[in-house]
Amino acid sequence: MDVSRLLLSVVMVMSTSDGTPEASDSSCFHLDQDRYKVIKGEAFYYVPYDLDDPNLPDANITWYKDGSEVMNITTDEAHRIHYHGGALFFLNISANDAGCYSARHIEPSGECFYYHLKIEVFDGTSRENLTYGSIRNSDQNKNIPCPQPVKDTCKTFNGNFTWFKGKNLIPGQHKESLWVNDATKDDEDIYTCICTWTHNHKVYNSSGSRRLFALEKAVYEKVKIISPNTTEQLVKKGSSVKLNCTVYCGINAVRDCEATWFINGNPAKQMDGYNETTTLEIMDPSKRTFSTATLAIAQVSAADFQHEFKCQGSGFYTVTSATLTLKKDEKAVYEKVKIISPNTTEQLVKKGSSVKLNCTVYCGINAVRDCEATWFINGNPAKQMDGYNETTTLEIMDPSKRTFSTATLAIAQVSAADFQHEFKCQGSGFYTVTSATLTLKKDG
Structure with a gap:
């Protein structure tokens, strides 16, 4: 028993006239409520999370449905809802089965425990909102485990697994986990594991779903x-x-x-x-x-x-x-930013060659604040683009203190696409921004 989940912490044991320990309701430990969402027409086999052994004698536990009138649950298997020891059965679930259920369990020592369950009933069209979490990673091959309650049911009743992607049956998949190999965006969907099991010579289905997300590889x-x-x-x-x-x-x-x-x-x-x-x-x-x-x-x-x-x-x-x-910062004189280089709109280069483009701007005297030269390629910062390397230097000339910023854009190998790009040298100062464009032309 996981005592960390107990809501009450005092045990009082009373004795009947024949000396048999019997717990009063006020002395019982109330466990946290378990909550499940189930599908109408399916079956649900429930064992409390904190119950160590569900195969206890029926006489030691009593199940009932809470409400304005408390309804005792029977052990008679002829009823859709019945129990055996700590296990509660819902067969061919209907909308009226929704609600709260409780069990009073008295151990031979006289200790008393209350288990609480709340179930909500939905039809099959609501499955998208009833998933047991999602599978969300960038692994190439993705493992989708059958939700634990369904897996436990199949193990207990020696049931059979089948898998669906959306509403489509996946042939030949009958294990408790489903592998989706070489997953792509096309594999994203809701995957449903259905366990088919037999109880009292009748066949029932229990299901659980997970949504798969195929994240891009990192x-x-x-x-x-x-x-x-x-x-x-x-x-x-x-x-x-x-x-x-x-x-x-x-x-x-x-x-x-x-x-x-x-x-x-x-x-x-x-x-x-x-x-x-x-x-x-x-x-x-x-x-x-x-x-x-x-x-x-x-x-x-x-x-x-x-x-x-x-x-x-x-x-x-x-x-x-x-x-x-x-x-x-010594006294600064911030002037209107001027583009020093490039001083032409075109530059001849050979395809396949390496080239360095300088963007040099003048900002004023000791004008280091916000003085920055930057290259843009088709409107995007060059420093964030593959195949280009931008380095920036800030220089204050002595003794004039004239302040320049230079961004040097290195292209390792000029491609055909580079002749189609617009290279923009942008200069930013304390209060002005200016720019000049440059295109590369094939040399020869």
Whole structure:
């Protein structure tokens, strides 16, 4: 008996005049209610979860249906609803069988237990809402186990299994588990396990269903830090700032993909004065998976310039990190952003060659805040696309303090498709954004 499920914890034993222990209702332990949804016309064989041995003498247990008038359940097998010891039988279930049932069990020691059951009755068209959970994973071959109550019934009565996909019989499948090999989206459906069993020389069916989802296969790669891509960031004391920690985990790699900020080795989300929010993004159609932790500092303090900010990326089997320190931003002059490079709309390249495209923007004097150059390909960030590698540098010229950001886009091997793409160099500053487009033309 699982005493952790007991609702009452005091046992009082009374004695009858002949010395036989007998428990009063007030001393009985009431077990948690079990709940089941069943199909009209089928059979349901129920044994309480907490009952160790259902084959106890009928005299030791009494089953009844709760309600405005308590209805005792018989042991006579001629009745649709009857019991043998701790097992309760519902045969050819009807809508009127719905409700709450209880059993009073007295053990030889005098201990008394109440078992409680609630059943709801539905017709077969409601099967979609009666599933015993779903099978949802990216395994190539998927195992669908028959729901436990049906499996237990078949084992007890030596029944036979059959399987259905939706409303269609699956030929030749008669085991308690069904394997769907090389599963695809076409295999997604409700799978129903039906046990056919015999009781008192009559044949009955009990069924249970599970929904199968064929998730796309995940490819877990070594985690990469996308941002920050520099070790220092200039900020003004007293200003508000947001720091992004973006990590790449693989293809459909949502499991354990997480970006997190640490400050001097402590989780930033647990520290006063900082607020961390996390997002998980799967790009379409590539399914490349990124996690971004954004750390908001409401007011940069003198202490923040002494802190070590660590961006940590965790994946399915790897962990990596990058550190960032805040540097005091000297007086800045933010100008209208200007595109320095590219300074033409076309660039000649050979198909199959490797090429590097520079997007250089000017932001002003000491204008490091929000100064960023970025490449886009057909409107999508190039850094998130396969076959391209973007690196970004921020440069402050001495002694003028003129501030430039350069994004270098490396194409390992120029393809025919690249000649159809629109490459856009976008420059962002403190208060302006501008861009210039570039197309690749075949050389020769």
